[in-house]
Amino acid sequence: DSFISEGADMTLVSNAQTAESAPTTGDLVMTISNGAGTTTVKTDIKAYITRDGSDYTDAVTLVDQGDTGGHTILTANGVDLTGETSGTSMRWKIETLNQSVSKDTRIQAVSLGWS
Numbered sequence: 026d027s028f029i030s031e032g033a034d035m036t037l038v039s040n041a042q043t044a045e046s047a048p049t050t051g052d053l054v055m056t057i058s059n060g061a062g063t064t065t066v067k068t069d070i071k072a073y074i075t076r077d078g079s080d081y082t083d084a085v086t087l088v089d090q091g092d093t094g095g096h097t098i099l100t101a102n103g104v105d106l107t108g109e110t111s112g113t114s115m116r117w118k119i120e121t122l123n124q125s126v127s128k129d130t131r132i133q134a135v136s137l138g139w140s
Contacts, residue, residue, distance in 0.1 A: 035124070047076060047113055052104065052138040056096040058097065072084060073119075082110075
């Protein structure tokens with residue numbers, strides 16, 4: 026069992042999904058909410074896509090698409106993966122940074138697509 030205390034930085038990594046061939050683009054969609062404070066994208070939350078299952082080189086550019094049901098929708102569409110190590114083991118990684126009792130980012134859902 027693992028336990029992450031509220032207000033602590035965290036790193037979440039998805040299970041690998043196998044693509045039929047090495048993808049050239051990726052799409053990431055997630056919903057987040059603020060437990061405390063206000064999350065600043067690219068400062069307090071970063072996301073990555075890998076196609077070899079382990080090499081997370083550059084953070085994707087997350088765009089705030091608005092709110093739904095109290096959650097903020099963040100997307101990264103058409104992410105160019107051709108500069109990443111080639112492979113078919115697709116994963117996402119999300120990091121929360123600068124977390125404390127006065128800044129608490131909560132992640133509700135994440136989806137990864139590719140072509």
